[in-house]
């Protein structure tokens with residue numbers, strides 16, 4: 001069983017995210033890390049690989065589109081136990097929207113021909129939760145999204161997921177694209193051995209030319225949306241944030257009393 | 263020039279069909295574009311539902327009534343809408359955010375190489391150019407977004423527009439869809455509806471909500487105690503509902519309930535946008551979270567950075583003491 005997992009390098013949660021008013025793109029210059037919920041997709045892939053027990057044939061490949069420094073984040077997923085990395089990185093790919101990103105990732109995934117392509121729940125910088133559906137369409141594969149419970153049986157994948165109305169159970173024949181919800185599992189922490197071994201695992205960085213993608217399909221020229229202007233959101237009411245110094249509970253009660261809520 | 267709104271519907275366990283309020287609201291938004299507004303209803307046994315869309319401002323409703331569209335799966339619907347876009351000269355397709363609609367919109371973007379803008383809170387046409395208002399980066403910035411080509415695809419944030427009854431009638435036009443093989447490969451095995459039981463959190467004036475920060479299902483014991491002391495109800499995030507810590511009927515957010523109590527106490531909740539859309543209209547929001555960078559602090563009236571295991575039980579005691 002070969003499993004490809006799409007993972008993204010995003011600005012670290014501790015970095016205040018901003019859009020650069022000059023380039024009108026997300027400022028990615030600060031500290032970055034692996035998109036937190038993508039660790040759930042990696043974890044699920046590792047569990048499937050190890051449970052199907054087809055030994056050397058079982059493989060988990062991390063596929064990503066991002067800047068070269070994304071490799072650092074990808075190593076964290078390698079340290080968890082993934083087998084290798086395929087990073088698509090090219091200055092011409094910067095600023096790719098959904099149309100461009102999905103077509104680049106689909107090209108990389110076509111090369112891999114995995115039995116199962118996994119995605120995380122959403123990228124923390126895009127709040128999109130959309131990419132998998134575009135990639136599935138480009139690969140012409142069936143799709144199951146928001147999966148909180150996954151089972152593999154008889155050449156098919158079955159996913160249980162939550163919707164606005166309750167729960168769905170959906171089955172799709174392999175190969176298939178599955179996006180997991182972050183409740184599907186508890187990602188493992190990399191072991192020291194995993195961390196040490198990660199550096200030596202295969203890490204391919206491919207340019208657009210390597211993937212035989214014309215530059216017009218990527219970046220701004222491959223995109224169909226644009227950012228026109230930025231403005232401040234409507235003002236919020238006043239907010240107060242206090243460090244708990246042991247009197248947090250008292251502070252809340254005082255506040256509620258002030259508002260006549262207790 | 264036509265703007266097309268995807269109308270989502272849902273059949274309850276008893277077979278009662280209903281168009282979703284969120285998507286009917288988008289019909290009203292679409293009329294702001296000054297284009298002809300059409301709607302599309304895709305399903306099995308939905309012709310009657312389709313006719314209703316005229317009352318909310320659609321001049322034409324396209325209906326594909328096909329057993330292959332019975333299950334609410336996205337890929338056959340991509341086939342249907344792509345076909346309509348190509349046959350009917352549609353320039354803009356609008357969706358209200360939902361699990362189903364997001365997957366259709368993104369699939370359609372790939373099928374048609376069409377730009378998709380999401381998290382939109384508004385849309386307008388300025389001198390013939392269509393501009394979307396996107397709330398981005400945890401609502402810290404409003405972005406004017408555009409489309410470089412047509413068709414333009416727009417996915418609106420849940421609950422941004424209420425349906426407006428115009429009292430009109432729509433021409434209903436039946437269409438036959440040609441499906442692609444890969445679109446029919448996924449199969450719905452089961453759909454479990456959850457009708458909620460007991461008092462609904464939608465009517466509660468005080469809500470105490472717990473998230474993954476509780477650490478374990480047992481953490482809800484502490485939340486229930488605080489709710490009891492305050493005389494309120496208990497709510498949860500999707501993360502803990504999915505993990506089986508608390509029932510679905512208590513879930514607040516995009517895929518759960520919309521609440522607007524007088525007081526919402528969020529304990530161990532990060533404040534992700536999909537949770538926020540379900541509770542941001544609460545009058546007073548108090549948050550307890552140990553991460554000073556948690557997004558919830560951006561919109562909580564009072565935020566305490568600290569460990570809920572220390573704060574919540576003490577808070578319960580203090581509230582009890584005050585109430586005597």
Ligand SMILES: Cc1cc2nc3c(=O)[nH]c(=O)nc-3n(C[C@H](O)[C@H](O)[C@H](O)COP(=O)(O)OP(=O)(O)OC[C@H]3O[C@@H](n4cnc5c(N)ncnc54)[C@H](O)[C@@H]3O)c2cc1C
Pocket residue numbers: 121122129182360361472473474475476498499500501502513514515516517518519529530531532533534535536537540550551552553556568569570571
């Ligand atoms: C299409 C879609 C629909 C969705 N619909 C919904 C929805 O309807 N409702 C919903 O809620 N979510 C929804 N989500 C999920 C949403 O994006 C978040 O993943 C979810 O809200 C996170 O839940 P949480 O805050 O409980 O968990 P987390 O994001 O994991 O946050 C837990 C928080 O607890 C804090 N914490 C940990 N330990 C402690 C402690 N000891 N003391 C104090 N604080 C602590 C942490 O700092 C953290 O901020 C949806 C997502 C998608 C993609």
Ligand SMILES: Nc1ncnc2c1ncn2[C@@H]1O[C@H](COP(=O)(O)O)[C@@H](O)[C@H]1O
Pocket residue numbers: 006007008009035037038041063064065066101105118119120121122123124126127128129130131132
């Ligand atoms: N640049 C990228 N490279 C690889 N995978 C990605 C990339 N962007 C997003 N993903 C994957 O797609 C999921 C959803 O992303 P999004 O639709 O942007 O919220 C993420 O959780 C990742 O699994």
